[in-house]
Amino acid sequence: MLTVSPNHPNLDEQDYLEDYGRALEPEILEKLVSLWRSTGYNIGITSLGGRPKGELYIFRCLAIALANTCHGYIIVMNEVFGLDVGVYAPDVFRDLTVQGVY
Numbered sequence: 001m002l003t004v005s006p007n008h009p010n011l012d013e014q015d016y017l018e019d020y021g022r023a024l025e026p027e028i029l030e031k032l033v034s035l036w037r038s039t040g041y042n043i044g045i046t047s048l049g050g051r052p053k054g055e056l057y058i059f060r061c062l063a064i065a066l067a068n069t070c071h072g073y074i075i076v077m078n079e080v081f082g083l084d085v086g087v088y089a090p091d092v093f094r095d096l097t098v099q100g101v102y
Helices: 013-020 026-039 055-070 090-095
Strands: 002-006 041-045 074-076 086-088
Touching: 013 026, 013 074, 013 086, 041 055, 055 074, 055 090, 086 090
Parallel strands: none
Antiparallel strands: 002 041, 074 086
16 A cells, blocks of 8 residues: 655654664764655555565565655665665665565
8 A cells, every 4th residue: 555644743753763764873864854854744655464476576666666756765664574674765775685575
């Protein structure tokens, strides 16, 4: 499922990025918070069910395409890809080895 949601009043960008972007340098974190606040919305990609063949591949391609189009970043919120939870630039996310994606 693809959703586009306003950040406020339900999202605090600072808390969100501090939680999921623990590995980010403080300067990068502050820059991303500022940019995200000025944008005012977020795009989410979620799965509503199991893992049919090809779902992770489609999910990954869609996340990279959206992040590139919006000059954004990809936030991995759980370890479904076998990756650490974190904030990834699209080119970094593309180059990572991802489990279950062919």
